[in-house]
Amino acid sequence: MSLTDHAERLRALPFRTILSIRTATKPLSAAGWSVDLSRHYLDTDATAALFALAEDRDLKGALASLFDGEKVNASEDRAALHWALRAGHPESDEAQRVRQTVLAAENLAQEIAWSSRKGATGERFSAIVHIGIGGSDFGPRLIADAFEDKRRDGIELRYCANLDPLDLELALDGLDPAQTFVIGVSKSFGTEETLYNLGRARSWVKDGVGKDWAKHFALVTANPERATEWLDGADGLLLDLPESIGGRFSIWSAGSLACSIALQADVMEDFRAGAEAMDKHVARADIAENLAIRLALMDYWNASVLGFGARALLAYSRRLRLLPAYLQQLEMESNGKTVRPDGRSVSEPTAPLLWGGEGTIGQHSYHQWLHQSPSMVPAEFIIAPGTTEDTEGVTGLTAHALAQAEVLANGRSLADVQRDEPDLPLEIAAQKVHAGGRPSTIIHAPRLTAFRLGSLIALYEHRTYLAGKLWGLNSFDQWGVERGKTMAGQLKPALRGERTATDAITAKLIAAIRS
Numbered sequence: 001m002s003l004t005d006h007a008e009r010l011r012a013l014p015f016r017t018i019l020s021i022r023t024a025t026k027p028l029s030a031a032g033w034s035v036d037l038s039r040h041y042l043d044t045d046a047t048a049a050l051f052a053l054a055e056d057r058d059l060k061g062a063l064a065s066l067f068d069g070e071k072v073n074a075s076e077d078r079a080a081l082h083w084a085l086r087a088g089h090p091e092s093d094e095a096q097r098v099r100q101t102v103l104a105a106e107n108l109a110q111e112i113a114w115s116s117r118k119g120a121t122g123e124r125f126s127a128i129v130h131i132g133i134g135g136s137d138f139g140p141r142l143i144a145d146a147f148e149d150k151r152r153d154g155i156e157l158r159y160c161a162n163l164d165p166l167d168l169e170l171a172l173d174g175l176d177p178a179q180t181f182v183i184g185v186s187k188s189f190g191t192e193e194t195l196y197n198l199g200r201a202r203s204w205v206k207d208g209v210g211k212d213w214a215k216h217f218a219l220v221t222a223n224p225e226r227a228t229e230w231l232d233g234a235d236g237l238l239l240d241l242p243e244s245i246g247g248r249f250s251i252w253s254a255g256s257l258a259c260s261i262a263l264q265a266d267v268m269e270d271f272r273a274g275a276e277a278m279d280k281h282v283a284r285a286d287i288a289e290n291l292a293i294r295l296a297l298m299d300y301w302n303a304s305v306l307g308f309g310a311r312a313l314l315a316y317s318r319r320l321r322l323l324p325a326y327l328q329q330l331e332m333e334s335n336g337k338t339v340r341p342d343g344r345s346v347s348e349p350t351a352p353l354l355w356g357g358e359g360t361i362g363q364h365s366y367h368q369w370l371h372q373s374p375s376m377v378p379a380e381f382i383i384a385p386g387t388t389e390d391t392e393g394v395t396g397l398t399a400h401a402l403a404q405a406e407v408l409a410n411g412r413s414l415a416d417v418q419r420d421e422p423d424l425p426l427e428i429a430a431q432k433v434h435a436g437g438r439p440s441t442i443i444h445a446p447r448l449t450a451f452r453l454g455s456l457i458a459l460y461e462h463r464t465y466l467a468g469k470l471w472g473l474n475s476f477d478q479w480g481v482e483r484g485k486t487m488a489g490q491l492k493p494a495l496r497g498e499r500t501a502t503d504a505i506t507a508k509l510i511a512a513i514r515s
């Protein structure tokens, strides 16, 4: 029986019937997390068919290729060695070289945090400004926001990513250039937004401290030639972002230097240790117990077989409030594709739209849509309180997440409403009906620690890579983002009035904007 046949068979059943046979489904666990897949359109036979798919697409082999440092990024003819950035004892020379780049950044972070490295005027650094975009921004921003309460005293941390000039102005507002250290992260050192903001930051520092301005900069890049050119003969710090580290997999790299400086020393250490623990699990566990394989199979099943075009990520954790934005880049830039490395098109839907937010806050917003809109979207609940000191809050947070998942699945029929509230007019009762039948995953940890943030992100990385394998995609390139960049370059002269845009509607819009 094909996967499609299984899907048709299961979709013909009431969801409650499926759930009634799934109560014995055991949660899976690894590296501080447990994952429950009970509430999905699955049964033993469909699960076995998915395991057969994992065998057929050789997911275990794909993991071995990744961890052996093979060139899994075919279009760019590269290995993907992000796992080496968090490996305590990497084996190969190349993995050791990659790991070394983290240790160099950690040393620099200590020098700045402990003020043995000072600015051009001899003052200590009291503010860090991180400039980067996409994979060179989301990661450090996520960690710093997650562990805001673990900041070192006396060091302020600011971020700037946007081409909107206000972003840098706000990032620098109130800071003293003599005490500010700027970290520019760009793998290519050719990204317009980053170069624009770095250029303006350089002028601001130069105006403030004079000729030794470069003491206030560290540039993290895989393109030292361009970065050296940017320094224009000044003696600035360059940190290596190896070519084998994709931007959206670079959270473990020297690109997170800002966090190493501004957060207490054990945060980044624990974060990388958590990821390494997940790597070990994913590399070794069999298909049935392997969290990354199981979640990748769910992604394939829900998106490609059942046809759900979106997935909602509902993070019940203050520390994970930036996670949806982070994972959007990881998953959608990796697998938002339809053409395989050999040029053939994928015939089925691939990565779904990933969106979401922070629970319980989202309950007062888009959860209405999740429950009662005609669209059905699988939800992924991450329940991981930031602290367990106040049990009342933890109980409330957890109860809300579990209640949402239960209502999404079981719904509330008209008969239920009328039984509970017999005096309601029919038109009101009808509006209280929840269709139910909406699948969900529960990912749980009793508390969100740095270790668990690391293991969680590593899990999503491996899941993304494996889901890409199921779709036959190369998850490590991103051709789709290039065209818009080229077009923007062509439209700037039109916006300056130097030429007319070739597209008639764009030309009309530019005329209106210019007027």
Ligand code: F6P
Residues within 6 Å of the ligand: 133, 134, 135, 136, 185, 186, 187, 188, 189, 190, 191, 194, 247, 248, 333, 478, 481
């Ligand atoms: O948006 C495309 C992209 O290439 C991302 O993949 C990357 O993370 C981001 O731009 C920034 O690139 P860079 O680090 O080269 O500045």
